């Protein structure tokens with residue numbers, strides 16, 4: 336079997352304290368795989384510098400000089416993890432047959448890289464790295480992260496439980512990904528939309544061995560909120576539903592207060608105030624929801640996501656126009 340070219344894509348933001356060690360370990364891993372002829376000699380390790388403020392880029396340049404297996408991509412400013420990752424994926428898809436994305440801090444166990452490649456050779460276009468357990472996370476991180484996955488599922492977003500951005504994608508999966516033109520990019524949600532044959536590799540996530548997390552609570556919340564709002568119009572539906580319910584309640588209340596009024600059991604002015612509060616509140620929410628529905632439609636239109644992705648073409652077998660069929664007498 337002909338071996339294929341593997342690219343590792345690693346977004347880096349202020350990672351000077353971990354980068355050299357990461358590079359050393361990844362290099363060892365890749366060289367071993369190349370030696371076994373498991374992957375091609377053209378395989379590379381690509382670092383994407385996401386506008387770091389420290390010496391990260393200098394380190395990447397040094398690495399590149401010391402060994403051509405290291406290549407680098409420098410973004411003009413800090414664009415965030417997801418965009419840096421995408422830049423790396425798109426930048427490598429021309430040269431690579433498969434790309435694995437991972438973090439610079441080696442929290443993702445690099446010993447399973449071979450398992451990813453194995454799954455690729457077994458015919459999978461996308462291989463998700465799934466964390467077996469989260470023992471090493473703080474309770475808070477574990478709780479928030481797992482709630483997030485559950486919440487996304489509940490909102491009908493198809494994401495892989497406990498999968499972050501440690502994944503392998505084949506060339507054609509990357510080409511399909513390129514067709515997603517949206518600006519608010521949430522890779523974990525989009526990749527499953529690509530389809531194709533996929534599988535998972537289970538691994539244990541380690542602690543960051545140096546430096547600190549670039550995802551403080553604020554960024555994490557923004558990330559979660561982005562993820563939810565760029566995939567689901569359910570929040571709008573919920574508003575519509577609440578509006579509808581309140582409207583029904585208000586109608587019943589209206590009847591009730593009219594009865595009370597005619598039975599003379601009310602204070603003057605009570606009926607009209609109570610009815611208007613409920614009625615108008617309900618109608619307003621309902622209207623907001625309906626307007627929201629239209630905004631939801633606009634929202635999915637402006638995203639202009641591809642409507643389908645072709646997995647296979649059989650046209651190779653069809654005789655093309657300039658090729659005359661042999662006459663069969």
Ligand code: UDP
Nearest residue numbers: 346347348385415416419438439548549550
């Ligand atoms: N990262 C990035 N740009 C950012 C923030 C983070 O490229 O604005 C990179 C970072 O260098 C690392 C990866 O994204 O390689 C994941 O970040 P981190 O390890 O800090 O997140 P955590 O593992 O704590 O969720």
Ligand code: MG
Nearest residue numbers: 438440442543
């Ligand atoms: Mg990390």
